[in-house]
Amino acid sequence: MAKVAVLASGSGTNFEAIAQDLAGGPHGVALLVCDKPGAGCLARAERLGIPSVVIPYGKGGTPEVRRAAEDQMTAALEAAGADLVVLAGFMRILTPFFVGRWKGKLINIHPALLPRHPGAHGIADSFASGDPELGVTVHWVDEGVDTGAILAQRSFPRTPDLSLEDAEARIHALEHELYPAVVRRLLESLS
Numbered sequence: 001m002a003k004v005a006v007l008a009s010g011s012g013t014n015f016e017a018i019a020q021d022l023a024g025g026p027h028g029v030a031l032l033v034c035d036k037p038g039a040g041c042l043a044r045a046e047r048l049g050i051p052s053v054v055i056p057y058g059k060g061g062t063p064e065v066r067r068a069a070e071d072q073m074t075a076a077l078e079a080a081g082a083d084l085v086v087l088a089g090f091m092r093i094l095t096p097f098f099v100g101r102w103k104g105k106l107i108n109i110h111p112a113l114l115p116r117h118p119g120a121h122g123i124a125d126s127f128a129s130g131d132p133e134l135g136v137t138v139h140w141v142d143e144g145v146d147t148g149a150i151l152a153q154r155s156f157p158r159t160p161d162l163s164l165e166d167a168e169a170r171i172h173a174l175e176h177e178l179y180p181a182v183v184r185r186l187l188e189s190l191s
């Protein structure tokens with residue numbers, strides 16, 4: 001059995017999609033790590049019976065503060081026996097030190113067709129761009145922001161009547177299909 005740990009900051013719909021997809025199978029979600037006390041992903045973890053830990057980054061965001069939080073995260077991930085670490089709406093930029101520790105085992109989902117529209121506003125930026133296609137990307141995490149090698153993408157064509165709300169709903173639905181499939185494939189290759 002291979003174990004995945006999920007890092008999230010927000011609602012946790014991708015975390016839940018992955019957990020539901022793996023439920024009942026040989027692989028499983030061993031841990032949720034969240035940097036935001038009270039975030040929705042924590043309630044989902046409790047409902048799903050998945051252990052969770054809150055590791056706030058505190059104020060300042062200095063390299064020392066980030067490094068201390070990441071050391072705690074690595075300790076929690078190692079204690080959980082994580083074979084794969086999945087960023088699912090984890091809205092922190094990880095230091096090269098953390099990325100180096102988990103390189104080759106660390107993936108992210110981004111709500112746009114990378115390399116276009118990296119950063120914190122992938123949906124709004126791709127919607128505003130007028131690009132003929134919108135979509136989602138799962139990629140390995142490297143030291144850059146949304147720059148790692150692409151594992152998988154899914155897209156849909158923009159229609160003239162597409163609203164921002166429609167685009168958000170389509171993108172989230174694609175994420176919930178694509179991310180569990182990629183995670184499952186990677187866990188199977190590890191076991």
Ligand code: GAR
Nearest residue numbers: 010011012013014089109110111119
């Ligand atoms: C997802 O749309 C994910 O792609 C995005 O945050 C959302 C988290 O939703 N991540 C980024 O924008 C990273 N740059 P969720 O908490 O419901 O899974």
